[in-house]
Amino acid sequence: MALAADVLGDRWTLLILREAFYGVTRFDDMQADLCAPRSALADRLRRLVDAGLLKKTPYREPGSRARDAYLLSERGRDLAPTFLALTAWGEKHITRQPAPVDIRDSETGARLRVELLDDQGFVVPLRRARLRLRR
Amino acid sequence: MALAADVLGDRWTLLILREAFYGVTRFDDMQADLCAPRSALADRLRRLVDAGLLKKTPYREPGSRARDAYLLSERGRDLAPTFLALTAWGEKHITRQPAPVDIRDSETGARLRVELLDDQGFVVPLRRARLRLRR
DNA sequence: ATCTCTGAGTCTTGAAATTGAACTTAGAGC
């Protein structure tokens, strides 16, 4: 997780990833949403691409030249459970309101949630969870 | 999640929380583990206490005066699923090795994992997950 | 009482990162 902190441990990076999860893919849109300095945004996007979480992908608006959008790569999308767990935490402890986002099953359309499961697939409430260091 | 990024969006904070999850509670132990500058560590611990994620708790080593340890509060422990999901991500994409930690059910001792569940409690593989913005 | 030791910080100062705003660039269409 040390390396995760290296990439994610930054005021803008988490917010940029949230934008990416929300489907915002363009520089100026992110800049407008986050009010981040353009230089900071450019720098973080570059790092996220270098780290393989985002992927520059060309797109073309009719009447404009080709540009690059920033899409989540597989590695980035794999942060979805982390993202969803963090969102749930924020709903409970910070905003006390549902976040304007959910994750759904692409096949059934069911709304998904993150849970702790034991080895038999039973849901275990958070209060029973204990962390253990192996050695 | 904006506020989450406010507290967590920092190079040291994530690592400090990891220490806390690993059961390290004392200033000098964390300092030795992380090699963080003492001033940075003091500052981040203060913020985490202010944000309610850690709780200063007096302890006393025989032959020493009373000091404060930093324990996860309930709000902090509620980050366990986030933490576990992030750890799983790191195992898959960064270290490619199991992290030296697991979360267990305090009643059965079973090792726990984080999964996405649909509304009927069935596990849904990550690849079928789609994020949707509600409006 | 005084001395010394330890864990937990604080202080100081040079180095690095960040901000905000203006500027640049590459192509599309007129």
Place this chain on the structure above:
DNA sequence: GCTCTAAGTTCAATTTCAAGACTCAGAGAT
């Protein structure tokens, strides 16, 4: 050509950070 736009880049001013020396409070020894 000329102009327009999204996507950056550049730069001076400011803010934050790092490293390590220093301080502090109490405990036990002398």
